[in-house]
Each structure stands twice: as structure tokens, then as C-alpha cells.
Amino acid sequence: MNIGDVSERSGLPAKTIRYYEDIGLVRPSRSENGYREFGSQDLHKLAFLARARSLGFTIEECRTLLSLYEDRHRSSSDVKRLAKTHLARIDQKIGELQALSATLRDLVTRCQGDDRPDCPIMNDLARSGTA
Amino acid sequence: MNIGDVSERSGLPAKTIRYYEDIGLVRPSRSENGYREFGSQDLHKLAFLARARSLGFTIEECRTLLSLYEDRHRSSSDVKRLAKTHLARIDQKIGELQALSATLRDLVTRCQGDDRPDCPIMNDLARSGTA
DNA sequence: ATAGGGCTTCCACTTACTGGAAGGTCAAGA
DNA sequence: TCTTGACCTTCCAGTAAGTGGAAGCCCTAT
Numbered sequence: 001m002n003i004g005d006v007s008e009r010s011g012l013p014a015k016t017i018r019y020y021e022d023i024g025l026v027r028p029s030r031s032e033n034g035y036r037e038f039g040s041q042d043l044h045k046l047a048f049l050a051r052a053r054s055l056g057f058t059i060e061e062c063r064t065l066l067s068l069y070e071d072r073h074r075s076s077s078d079v080k081r082l083a084k085t086h087l088a089r090i091d092q093k094i095g096e097l098q099a100l101s102a103t104l105r106d107l108v109t110r111c112q113g114d115d116r117p118d119c120p121i122m123n124d125l126a127r128s129g130t131a
Numbered sequence: 132m133n134i135g136d137v138s139e140r141s142g143l144p145a146k147t148i149r150y151y152e153d154i155g156l157v158r159p160s161r162s163e164n165g166y167r168e169f170g171s172q173d174l175h176k177l178a179f180l181a182r183a184r185s186l187g188f189t190i191e192e193c194r195t196l197l198s199l200y201e202d203r204h205r206s207s208s209d210v211k212r213l214a215k216t217h218l219a220r221i222d223q224k225i226g227e228l229q230a231l232s233a234t235l236r237d238l239v240t241r242c243q244g245d246d247r248p249d250c251p252i253m254n255d256l257a258r259s260g261t262a
Numbered sequence: 263a264t265a266g267g268g269c270t271t272c273c274a275c276t277t278a279c280t281g282g283a284a285g286g287t288c289a290a291g292a
Numbered sequence: 293t294c295t296t297g298a299c300c301t302t303c304c305a306g307t308a309a310g311t312g313g314a315a316g317c318c319c320t321a322t
Contacts, residue, residue: 004299014300019279033287035300044257051256056231059278069253076250080242083252087235090228097225100187104218111211119207121214122200125182126175135268145269150310164318166269190309263322270317279307286301292294 001038003028010046017046025049025063057086132169141177148177156180156194188217 007014020026021036026045028036038046048069052062061082068074068082110120138145151157152167157176159167169177179200183193192213199205199213241251 002300013280015280016278018301023278033300035287048256051258053278055235055256056228065253065256069257072248074248074250075246076242076248076253077244077246079250079252080239080244083235083239083242087232087239090232090235094225094228094232097187097221097228101218101221101225104186104214104221108211108214108218111207111214113208113211115206115208117203117205117207119205119210121210122196122207125179125186125196126200127182133269144311146311147309149270154309164269166318184309265322266320268318268320271315273312273314275312276310277308281304281306283304284302287299289296289298291296 001043003036003038006038006043006046009043010050012046012050020046020049023059025059025066055086056090057082061086132174134167134169137169137174137177140174141181143177143181151177151180154190156190156197186217187221188213192217 001009003014003017006012007017010017012020017026018036021028026038026042026049028038028042031037045066048066049062052065053059057065064082065079068079107121107124112118132140134145134148137143138148141148143151148157149167152159157169157173157180159169159173162168176197179197180193183196184190188196195213196210199210238252238255243249
């Protein structure tokens with residue numbers, strides 16, 4: 001398969017696949033004409049990566065996940081630990097964003113939004129104290 | 132005030148303040164020795180920026196907010212629109228992360244986390260279909 | 263005089279790609 | 293056969309918003 005095929009089948013842009021080769025996540029062979037030649041193993045790997053990335057794992061985590069994936073003697077505890085760490089990070093981020101959202105929602109609600117300059121949002125931004 | 136002073140008072144790292152000067156958010160004057168010289172106006176701006184950034188506004192949004200801040204004839208509706216857009220972006224992000232969190236939580240719950248290789252997380256990542 | 267801390271500039275690095283330029287390859291149609 | 297267009301190749305640069313570090317002034321206190 002050429003890069004266009006695996007791109008379509010994996011859902012990853014060709015650019016991204018080349019990038020993944022650059023950083024050593026996949027190692028397609030080359031045809032005589034210099035084109036990358038992907039086997040079904042490669043396609044599988046790329047689909048794996050696409051899914052892992054869509055779940056928000058970083059590239060480095062994907063690298064680890066891939067190596068666990070290819071390790072017949074892996075322990076599921078290793079996989080679980082990685083996923084739990086990632087989950088905690090996501091939940092932390094959600095919490096931060098929810099706090100931001102609440103603050104902003106309050107400010108937006110209180111702002112009249114008319115042609116006068118007076119504005120609680122500006123007042124908040126300009127306040128001297130910390131928060 | 133030297134950069135160290137405004138750094139401490141605004142809560143922004145000196146490096147960040149220099150960066151803000153680079154991109155034209157502040158324009159401190161210079162002392163004879165070449166040191167940046169910040170006035171209280173500058174400090175105020177930097178505190179404003181620190182607060183706006185902590186609320187998650189992008190640098191470009193901060194630039195707009197600053198210009199609105201300095202515009203005596205601004206309409207609060209302009210400020211409100213900006214904040215609403217930003218809020219929508221945040222809420223969208225929260226939604227995405229919550230979906231991720233739910234999926235991951237489910238997978239993590241179902242994974243035994245022992246020394247055997249069998250693992251629902253891996254199965255999910257390796258599944259062929261899309262989702 | 264020298265040691266320290268603060269200041270300066272400049273360059274590189276971060277994440278995970280993405281866009282674009284310049285050019286080789288291949289299959290199909292005129 | 294030539295050409296056109298869709299592929300493919302590499303390489304360079306840019307994204308957001310800083311951060312880290314090196315090399316080298318400046319200033320104050322001992």
C-alpha cells in the first residue's frame with residue numbers, strides 16, 4: 001500500500017504518517033521508486049496510533065502503548081497504570097476548565113453588553129489584587 | 132522599576148515579560164544602562180495581562196482586550212462578545228474532555244491490571260473499526 | 263578587587279503536527 | 293508519443309506561548 005491508501009484507511013493524514021515515520025513510530029519499507037510501502041502490520045499500527053491519539057494519549061505514551069501492544073508478555077497492569085495517569089490528567093484539566101467556565105460565565109452574565117464602556121469583565125481584568 | 136520588580140508584582144516571569152515586549156504587548160522605556168524601565172502604567176498592563184491569560188484568553192485576545200481596556204469609548208458589548216466566544220470554546224473543550232474521561236474510565240475499570248497480558252484497553256486501541 | 267545577583271541579547275527547544283515549494287513517478291487520454 | 297493530473301518525494305518554515313541556557317554587561321557590598 002502507498003501512503004495515500006493507509007492514510008485513507010487509518011484516517012491519518014499522509015503528512016502525519018510521514019511524521020510518525022520521522023519520529024520512529026512506524027518503519028515502512030520502500031519500493032524501487034522511493035515510495036513508502038506499507039504492509040498490513042503497518043496499517044494496523046497506524047490505526048492503533050490514530051485511536052490512541054484520539055483518546056488523548058501523548059505521542060510518547062503512544063510509543064509506550066505500542067511497545068506494550070507488541071509485547072506478548074506484557075502485564076495489563078502496565079497498560080492500566082498508563083491509562084489511569086492519563087485519565088487523572090484529563091480530569092484535572094476538566095476541573096481547571098470548569099473553574100474558568102464558572103468565572104467567565106459569571107462575568108459574562110453580569111456584563112450588560114451595551115454601547116457604554118462600563119463592564120464587569122474589564123473591572124475584573126483590571127483589578128489590582130490577586131485571586 | 133526594573134524587570135525583576137514588575138515580575139514579582141505582576142506574578143509574571145521576567146522571561147514572559149520580555150516575550151510580551153517582543154510581541155508588542157508592552158513597551159517599557161530604557162534606562163541609560165540598557166535596563167528596561169517600567170512605569171506603573173506598565174505594571175498595570177502586565178497585571179491585566181496576567182489575569183487575562185489566567186482566564187485562558189489567547190495572546191491575540193489579550194491584545195484586543197488591552198486595546199479595549201485603553202479605549203475610553205469602548206462598548207461593553209465588544210468585551211462581552213469576546214468573553215462569550217472564549218467561554219463557548221472552553222465549554223466545548225470541557226465536553227470533549229468529559230467524553231474522553233468517560234471512555235477512559237470505562238476502559239480502566241474493566242482492565243484487571245494484573246500480570247496477564249489480556250487487557251480491554253489494548254483491545255480497544257487495537258480494534259479495527261472506527262468510532 | 264572580587265563575588266553575587268540582576269540585567270542584557272540571542273539561540274534552541276517544547277507538542278504534534280501543518281502548509282507549501284520544488285521536483286520525481288505513474289497511469290490514462292489525445 | 294506527449295501531456296496532464298494525481299500521486300509521491302524531500303526539505304524548510306511556522307504554529308502558541310513561552311522556557312532554558314549561554315555569554316556577557318552592570319551594580320553593589322565586602
